[in-house]
Amino acid sequence: MKNQIEKLKREKNAVVLAHYYTSAEVQEIADYVGDSFYLAKIAKQSKADIIVFCGVYFMGESAKILNPDKKVLMPDLTADCPMAHMVADGIIDEKRKKYDDLAVVCYINSTAKLKCQSDVCVTSSNAVKIVKSLPNKNIFFIPDKNLGRFVAEQVPEKNIIINDGCCPIHAKITAEQLCAEKEKHPEAPVLSHPECEAEVLEKTDYIGSTADIIAYAKQSNADEFIVCTEDGVNYKLISDNPDKRFYYPDPHPCCADMKLNTLDTVLSVLKNEDKEVVIEDRVRDGALLPLEKMLELTK
Numbered sequence: 001m002k003n004q005i006e007k008l009k010r011e012k013n014a015v016v017l018a019h020y021y022t023s024a025e026v027q028e029i030a031d032y033v034g035d036s037f038y039l040a041k042i043a044k045q046s047k048a049d050i051i052v053f054c055g056v057y058f059m060g061e062s063a064k065i066l067n068p069d070k071k072v073l074m075p076d077l078t079a080d081c082p083m084a085h086m087v088a089d090g091i092i093d094e095k096r097k098k099y100d101d102l103a104v105v106c107y108i109n110s111t112a113k114l115k116c117q118s119d120v121c122v123t124s125s126n127a128v129k130i131v132k133s134l135p136n137k138n139i140f141f142i143p144d145k146n147l148g149r150f151v152a153e154q155v156p157e158k159n160i161i162i163n164d165g166c167c168p169i170h171a172k173i174t175a176e177q178l179c180a181e182k183e184k185h186p187e188a189p190v191l192s193h194p195e196c197e198a199e200v201l202e203k204t205d206y207i208g209s210t211a212d213i214i215a216y217a218k219q220s221n222a223d224e225f226i227v228c229t230e231d232g233v234n235y236k237l238i239s240d241n242p243d244k245r246f247y248y249p250d251p252h253p254c255c256a257d258m259k260l261n262t263l264d265t266v267l268s269v270l271k272n273e274d275k276e277v278v279i280e281d282r283v284r285d286g287a288l289l290p291l292e293k294m295l296e297l298t299k
Helices: 002-012 024-029 036-045 057-066 091-098 112-116 127-133 145-154 175-184 210-219 231-240 263-272 281-297
Strands: 014-019 032-034 050-054 071-073 102-107 120-122 138-142 159-162 190-192 224-228 245-247
Touching: 002 014, 002 024, 002 263, 014 024, 014 036, 024 231, 024 263, 032 036, 036 050, 036 057, 036 281, 050 057, 050 263, 057 071, 057 112, 057 281, 091 102, 091 138, 102 127, 112 281, 120 127, 120 281, 127 145, 127 281, 138 145, 145 159, 175 224, 190 210, 210 224, 210 231, 224 231, 231 245
Parallel strands: 014 032, 014 050, 050 071, 102 120, 102 138, 138 159, 190 224, 224 245
Antiparallel strands: none
């Protein structure tokens, strides 16, 4: 299957992008592997005619928004992110009426329709930097409450209004699970994603995006770590640090939607060129502005 995928990529001028949370076998055959921010930039820069995006639906949407003339395919169109939908109808208009000086800051983990109603997109890698750079005093941060709370702690000069959404995978990691792992590995630093709950972040040695966690582990002198994020990142952590050991809370945080991307589904979508991401022009135009503003502010 790997040989067939490589052959089809060459024949069709296709590029395969994979998120860190997909399975090891998918990351192994991808041309680029990264977090949402990195993959958004790669999609924008790509010279390929076809982009195969191994991730969840909002990621494929973002790639299509940035590349309207390219064919964006997803191995499984049902792979979705629950958090991407967790903004109540009408609440953005409500906040805009209540606060004069308001910027709606939209985590990239959101639907294209939510991006249309936002002023700028962010990822966990750049959220703090972008919020600091905005002239607005009031920030309505959607949809993730945990990343919003983390940003509020880092940017106390702003009034951060937090939406009630979350990543179910990160939110399921508890302080009790973390403490149990810490008892088994007392010397291991704890590395956590800011989508985790406050009780977990309080017991964490380093908080960062998936890419930041990978970089930290590589640079650290420690030889073992407890990792509080989705366990697909283990492939990259082990690849970069074969002599280091990585432990996860029990049960392992695992996103079933990300794991819908398989070698079978990648090969199938390359063969058939089906499962294409299609976005209405009106939605695409509205969602493009906050994505482009994110890329501009993080140059």
